[in-house]
Amino acid sequence: MKNIRNFCIIAHIDHGKSTLADRILELTNVIHTVSKEPSLDSMDLERERGITIKAKAVRIPYYARNGQDYILNLIDTPGHVDFSYEVSRSLKACEGAILLVDASQGVEAQTIANTYLAIDAGLTIIPVINKIDLTNIMLDDCYLQLDEMLGIPSEDVLRVSGKLGTGVPELLEAIIERIPPPQGSPDEPLSCLIFDSAYDSYRGVLPHIRIFAGSVQRGDRIMLKSTGKVFEVDEVGYFSPDPVVGQKLGAGEVGYLTATIREAGDVHVGDTIISAKHPNTPAIPGFRHPQPMVYCGLYPVISNDYGKLTAALEKFQLNDSSIVYEKESSGALGYGYRVGFLGMLHMDITLERLKREYELMLIATMPSVVYKIITTKPEELYVDSPSKFPEPDRIDHIEEPIIRARVIVPMEFVGPCMELADSKRGSLIGMEHPDGKRVVLIYDFPLAEIITGYYDKLKSVSRGYASVSYDLMGYQPGDLVKVDILVKGTKVDALSYIAPRETASTRGRALIHKLRKLIPRHQFEVSLQAAIGKKVVAREDIVPIRKDVLAKCYGGDITRKRKLLEKQKEGKKLMKMVGQVEIPQEAFLSLLKLEE
Amino acid sequence: MRGLYIHIPFCVRKCAYCDFYSLAGRQHLVPAYVDALLTEARSYAGLSFQTLYLGGGTPSLLGDRGLRRLLNGLHQVFDLSGLAEATIEVNPDSATTALLETARQKGFNRVSIGVQSLRDGELNSVGRVHNAAQALAALAQAKATGFASISADVIIGLPEQNWGTLHSTIGKLVHMGVQHISAYCLSLEPGTPLAADPPANLPDDDAQAELFHRACSFLESEGFVHYEISNFARPDHECQHNLNYWRGGAYLGLGPAAASHLNGRRFKDRDDLETYLRNPTGLVEDVEILNAEAKAAEEAMLRLRLLREGIDVRALATRFGRANTQGLTRRLREMAMRGCLVRDSTRYVLPADRVLVSNSAFAEVLGD
Structure with a gap:
């Protein structure tokens, strides 16, 4: 056991974790072919998005310079903000962690968050600066940041190029020398x-x-x-x-x-x-059931696919037990599921995989956080969907989940990031200046604001330089109202949303405007309304269509004409009927895209 | 009733909006093409036809010699003794006196002239090869040659067109004495130059609809019957050949891209002139045989285009069997209750105000 080393790699997305892992695996002959694709990320989607979604572990036999044989276990960890619980569990399995920093990017928020988790878990940290083969690197800044942000002295830092393999043999030796072997007796109960x-x-x-x-x-x-x-x-x-x-x-x-x-x-x-022989063996501390933070409704575009969706979710959960789901039905969308995710990225990836791997056409409704509603009774309700909100006169007040975010951003982008935070109801808790170039902004945000386009927006206002990590802080009362959307007089439950009272009408108007462009013209006028309770706060009308006809007769090519009609009809099948109105799938997520 | 359609896939130049199968600058192939058509015709030798339609492309590019040779050949192969209507499409720039007279001699009693517009600016904007003066001359010549029925094609929605210019075009045509007008809304067909680079001054769908409705009112006030979505005729001048398409009738199409409907079987010749010239009988594709229920629905969809005649469910039930029209009848009844169709005992027609938004009705009549 003294010759075992269990370690993981902590890195920000795209800082080269998978490439470094591959070099280690090649150098130790675990894999032989030099492949371009990283070996640890097995899902296509991970590669496309540059993220490791699910952890894995690889056993690596290593013959060290001291003449002894070692077994290294490399445990892969997810690198995104939604998966901090999974990260903490992976860390728990290790005695050491390689902290990987991209020489051209510096230390990112998520890396710091995960490094703290590792330090708290008592892991030995091996700091490594990667991509030293690049020309535009900022080594001094990296040293400074590691020192200022994490208290890591420069002399402890190794330098490698995962791409070329430079420094990787030294890194393997450092793993042997610095990371302690696992403790624990083989003679005790399992x-x-x-x-x-x-x-x-x-x-x-x-x-x-x-x-x-x-x-x-x-x-x-x-x-x-x-x-x-x-x-x-x-x-x-x-x-x-x-x-x-x-x-x-x-x-x-x-x-x-x-x-x-x-x-x-x-x-x-x-x-x-x-x-089973020793049922009183204590549990390893820290276990908790996964806590979904974001919910959305998932509905098959074609109602007959409901069974397929059920089977897909069942199978999906086998690989990802953090997903929760229950049956839901919507007046507009029919039968589907309310599905809970760890966060927005988790949701995006899961939806994408369901569509791709199970060839399902799905409508996802607006994501929602879990609101705490204190009724006039009083009782506490946790509600994960606007459609489950009680009537307004039964609500005493509403509380919403608040997160604390650490945003690391180069100084020149602080202004836009603060403007963005303003528009997302952020309150600035603190600012830190770890080096002369970057600022750490500590904000409290309602989670609901973060799940509606905050990441993408942050990336765009900081030209990709800002990074963020967050923790759930608890619930705070908010002045929130439910906004209903009516299409030709019929309330469309799947379009309802919760918003702060002061911006509810503005959003309602923007949403109605967006819907007017998305919903095709019909043979009759279609009115669109946003309403808070009984009060209509926005209205637009879609005028009737005036021309939709196959006028020409292609020398009697009736088959072609029929096929054109059938194609048009297929297109309509992809829409959802609300009363007599056809609503396209995109409409159900349009609130998310209001600011584009 | 059986129609014969012959496709002439030659053009002097392709118009910017056109996605029909025709090739520019291949007129030298006309003699070989006539031979190929007659070879294909011989594989259906002995069939009789009541209507003949020479469409394109530009059939007038056959020239009087080509036309004569084609008709002589067809008379040898088919039984054309019962021919009630024979139409030739002509383009104003190639509708020569010799051609029109040959057509008359060879039994054509109807001519369809690709006028499109009587404004040079509008004609230019979509790459037509003729001008307004040539169109008027062709009309006059057709009249003088003694065709029983003259039809003119008009395009609605040309760049910069407005009711003033459209009214002037249609007005002149009526005044010239045409008995039939086909008015097609310009559409941006994928793959055409017009769709690739649509001019900014193109009237949008709403403007087209407005122009179309005004044109309808005007033509009706002049005594024309709006008998099919895009077609207007003085009484007894409806195009029998096209009516046969919309009544689900039988027809044979010769030439690349020509479609046929014989004995309930739909098929077409692939749009490939070069191969056709080598092997005129080897291009049949897209063969489709529908079951009786689908066939009844298809015919109903087609008949819906006939604004006066519409669908007679009793007649369909008699022909296809009641079991095969039950679903269709139910759909029609529901549509009528919603106001999507107008019902008169067993007959269903499109409401006048929905003629231009009839795709959803067509699709619904077809069923799933």
């Missing part, structure tokens, strides 16, 4: 942490585990601490990077097990697996 999981249709759920005490092998009876459910182990093994079946996993080791676990809900990241 205690291991689930830090990730995958799903295999033959073997069921595959928890990725780090063993802290005891050992596990085929035939062992194990218990999942949070549920008390018992399973018999079918197989243990590790990833290299493909799964390799092993005899046994012992204290300090990292790998996976299978035990014919069919229910995704049985395996939660952060839970502890113990031996």
Whole structure:
């Protein structure tokens, strides 16, 4: 066990984590081909967006300069703001972390947030500046930032080029020298942490585990601490990077097990697996059920696809137990699901994958946070959708979730970032100046403002230089109202939204204007209204269409004419009927795009 | 009733809006093309036809010699003794006296002239090869040659067109004594130069609709019947060949891109002149045989274009069987209740104010 090193890499998106991981894997002969695509990110979407969504672990045999054989376990961590709980669980499985900083970009907000998590978890940090092969690097700034922001002395910092492999052998030696070996006795009862999981249709759920005490092998009876459910182990093994079946996993080791676990809900990241023979073994501290922060309605465009959507969500949850969903029905959209996500990025990625991997055409409604409503009774209701709001006269007041954000931004963009914060109801809590060039803005925001286009907007006002991390602070009362949208007199539940009273009407007008452009002209006039309670705050009318006819007769080519009509009809099927009005899918997300 | 359509895919120049199959600058291929048409015709030898329509492209580019040779050949292959209507489309710039007289001699009793507009500016703006004076001359010549029916094509929605200019075009045509006017709204067809680079002064859909409705009122006040969405005729001058399309009738189309409907089977010749010249019978594609229910719905969709005649569900039930028209009848009834159709006992027609927004009705009549 003294020759095992468990570590992860903390890095901002695009700072070269996957490339560095590949160089390490090549240098240690775990992978042989020099591929352009990173080996750890297995989903296309991750590559496209440059993000590692789900963690994985790779076992790396390493023959060190001291003549000894080591086993390095590289545990991959997600790098985005939505996944801080998952990060904390991955960190828990390690004794050390490589803190990777892009020499041309410097230290980013999320990196700091995750480094703090690592320091709090007692990990040894190996600071590494990457991309030293680039020409426009700012090494001195990086040293300064590491020192000022994280208290890391310059002499501890290694320099590498993940692309060329420069400095990687020294980094491997540093992992051996600086990171302590795992503790824990193989003779104690089994205690291991689930830090990730995958799903295999033959073997069921595959928890990725780090063993802290005891050992596990085929035939062992194990218990999942949070549920008390018992399973018999079918197989243990590790990833290299493909799964390799092993005899046994012992204290300090990292790998996976299978035990014919069919229910995704049985395996939660952060839970502890113990031996069924020793049910009183304590849980590893820190476990919590995933807390969805953002909800949206998901509806099949074609009603017949409801079954397909159900199956897709079920299957999806097997690989990502942080997603929650329940049945929902909408007057406008029919049957669908209310789905909860860890954050906006999590939502975007999940929707994209559902569409791509399950070939589903989906309508996603406006994302919503979970509001706390104190009724006149009084009672406390947690409501994740505007359509579930009680009648106004039953509401005493509404509270909304508040987050604290750390925004790191180069000085020249502070103004626009503050303007943006203003428009998003941010209150400035503090400012820090870690070096002569960047400012850390600490803001409290209503989460609802963050999920409606804040990231994209922040990126655009700072030309991509600003980065942000956040933590949930709790609930605060807000002067909020529900705005209803009526199409030809019919309330469209899926278009309702919650907004601060002072901007509710302005947004209503903007939304109505947007909808007027999105909803096609019909054979009759279509009125669009935004209303708060009974008061109409905005109205526009879509005038009837005057021309929509196939006038020509192509020398009797009736088949072509019929096919044109059928195509037009297919297009209409993709719209949702509200009364007699056809509403295109984009309309349901148009509130998000109001500011564009 | 069976129609014969012959496609002449030659043009002096392609107009900016046109997506019909025709090629510019290939007139030298006309003799070989006539041979190919007759070869294709021979594979249907012995069929009889009641209407003949020479369309294009520009059929007048056949020239009097080409036209004579084609008609002589067709008379040898087919039984044309019962021909009630024979139409030739001509473009004003190639509608020579010799051509028109040949057409008359060979039995054509109807001529359709591609006037489009009687304003030179409007004609220029979409790349027409003729001018207003040539159009008027062609009309006069057609009249003098003794065609029983003269039709003129008019485009609604040309760049800078307004009711004043359109009114003047249509007014002159009426005054010249045409018995039939086809008024097509200009549309931006994908792949055409006009769609690629539409002029800024193009009337939009609403303006087109306005022009169209004014044109309808004017023509009706002049005694024309608005008998099909884009077609107006003095009584008894409706185009029988086209009526046959909209009544779900049978027709044979010869030439690349020509469509046929024979014995319930729809098919067409691929739009490939070069291959056609080598192998005139080998281009049949898009063969489609619909079941009786779909066939009834298709015919109903077509008949909806006939603004007076409309759909007679009793007649359809008799021909296709009641079981195959039940769904259709139910759809029609529902549409009438919503005001999308006007019902008169077993007959359904489009409401006058919905003629230009009839796609959704067509689609609904077709069903799922």
